[in-house]
Amino acid sequence: MAAISRTVIGIKEGNMGDAYQLVDAQSHLASEIDGMIGFLAAQTGENELTVMGVYESTKAAEAATPVVMRAMGTMASLMEGEPNRGIYPGVWFSE
Numbered sequence: 309m310a311a312i313s314r315t316v317i318g319i320k321e322g323n324m325g326d327a328y329q330l331v332d333a334q335s336h337l338a339s340e341i342d343g344m345i346g347f348l349a350a351q352t353g354e355n356e357l358t359v360m361g362v363y364e365s366t367k368a369a370e371a372a373t374p375v376v377m378r379a380m381g382t383m384a385s386l387m388e389g390e391p392n393r394g395i396y397p398g399v400w401f402s403e
Contacts, residue, residue: 310345311369312398313361315376318388320355327357327386334379341375343368345400355388362400369395 319327331349338344343364352358361376363369373393380391 309365309397310400311363311366311395312400313363313369313372313376313393313395315359315361315380315391315393316352317357317359317380317383317391318355319357319386320388323386324351324355324357327383330383330386331357331359331379334382337375337379341368341372344372362398366395366397 317327328349335347338347338361341361341363345362345364347359347361349357349359359376361369361372363372376393377391380387
């Protein structure tokens with residue numbers, strides 16, 4: 309079964325645009341992650357950004373944690389607190 313990761317990040321007020329730019333700048337790291345199908349970023353609150361990844365398996369999602377945390381580290385100056393990442397079994401649908 310596929311796995312879905314969800315990382316919720318509190319963003320300091322007025323920094324959402326910069327946060328999106330940093331996510332975009334770090335998107336190349338996805339190619340380093342074995343078993344990653346894709347990812348997305350969405351503003352899920354006034355000052356909240358949620359990044360979700362889709363993986364072939366829970367094992368692949370867990371193995372990606374160091375790369376994800378390295379990418380999140382580049383955003384530290386824009387964050388309110390630590391990012392909260394969870395991994396869940398799930399299903400990916402696409403055309």
